[in-house]
Amino acid sequence: MSSPNQSAQNLGRYRATLETVAQHAASSQFLNDWSAIRITDPAIKAKLAEFGHQPYIATAPLLYVFVIDEHRNARIAERKGIDPASDEFHLKYSYRFTQAQNDAVLALHAMETAAYSLGLGCVILGSLLNNIPGLIDVLNLPEYTYPVLGLAIGKPDQNPTVKPRMPHTMQFFENTYPADADGVLDQLSAFDEEVHRYYDLRQADRPVDAFSDQVATISRQDVSHQTLLDKAAAQGFRLDQ
Ligand SMILES: Cc1cc2nc3c(=O)[nH]c(=O)nc-3n(C[C@H](O)[C@H](O)[C@H](O)COP(=O)(O)O)c2cc1C
Structure with a gap:
């Protein structure tokens, strides 16, 4: 069996293709309001595995966290004389937040589909959101950014039958x-x-x-620790508007 490092090297040749595919996903009003953080640092991978309660995240050969990113656009708007802290800056409101979330998911899904077509296996990782403040901290996510989902990519060593689909x-x-x-x-x-x-x-x-x-x-599962409003507010978003 190859070590996680060898696997990461082997998958490295797919990286550029997968990232290019994600960048070709559609973006609402061409705001390009998502970013993806490629996690290569074993210490950060280990932290994410801990947040997700899924140890294999630590050995995922390719690992990404897709984030809503209005930070870049805030900086761009600022250069055009718009104060992101003012009410004039609308990219922090709920409509833009959900649009950016859509864009991030479309990009992640494009990458996932491309990875499958290359014979790779993927797991979408909602489990990282078990600890949103921790994730924001460890990824150093600035104002007007917010984590959406992770994507682990590797070489599948199982071939499960497809889960039944709803009629x-x-x-x-x-x-x-x-x-x-x-x-x-x-x-x-x-x-x-x-x-x-x-x-x-x-x-x-x-x-x-x-x-x-x-x-x-x-x-009936209590998901109150995952509520959005306060955590998004801490990142500068105003989802009540
Ligand atoms: C939004 C979303 C979040 C998910 N989060 C996780 C996760 O944290 N851990 C996990 O093992 N699978 C998670 N999954 C499921 C895997 O990605 C799964 O491999 C994928 O849905 C395909 O397998 P299936 O057809 O057996 O569902 C998630 C799926 C989605 C759509």
């Missing part, structure tokens, strides 16, 4: 949202069965919970 009619509607909410759930029990029969390689010894059970469990 098409439960997720695709025509023209308007269906008034008959129960109709949308007609095929739920069949889907529950199918999901329950699926064995996740990450927990190969037990079947996955039925979809309904997963939703019920997650719907």
